[in-house]
Amino acid sequence: DVQLVESGGGSVQAGGSLRHSCEASGRTYMKWCMGWFRQVPGKEREGIATIDWSGNTNYADSAKGRFTISKDSAKNILYLQMDHLEPEDTALYRCAASWDVTAAAALGRIADPAFGYWGEGTQVTVS
Numbered sequence: 001d002v003q004l005v006e007s008g009g010g011s012v013q014a015g016g017s018l019r020h021s022c023e024a025s026g027r028t029y030m031k032w033c034m035g036w037f038r039q040v041p042g043k044e045r046e047g048i049a050t051i052d053w054s055g056n057t058n059y060a061d062s063a064k065g066r067f068t069i070s071k072d073s074a075k076n077i078l079y080l081q082m083d084h085l086e087p088e089d090t091a092l093y094r095c096a097a098s099w100d101v102t103a104a105a106a107l108g109r110i111a112d113p114a115f116g117y118w119g120e121g122t123q124v125t126v127s
Contacts, residue, residue: 020093
């Protein structure tokens with residue numbers, strides 16, 4: 001099986017930055033696709049950013065120009081750098097992983113429970 005454990009997050013003032021990490025362990029796949037989505041109670045889950053085995057990335061419009069997804073394949077760690085944060089970014093941020101899906105295709109599916117594996121998430125609060 002696969003385990004995803006996030007770290008980072010926290011509270012920050014508007015305009016500030018935060019960095020999330022997600023460490024994957026257990027079974028791995030050659031064609032991994034990983035990414036982040038966020039959820040707010042009462043709202044639909046939103047895919048934020050994805051990165052696939054080729055290093056291709058894809059971002060939601062709300063994240064473009066402010067968030068950067070990256071990975072350390074040797075360590076199986078995924079990152080999300082969030083800059084210029086806004087109160088609207090307040091949410092639980094969760095890491096997700098699947099296989100044999102491109103970054104472009106994954107963005108619209110990552111917040112679906114059928115996507116693959118999810119982490120428990122870390123809370124981000126922007127005031």
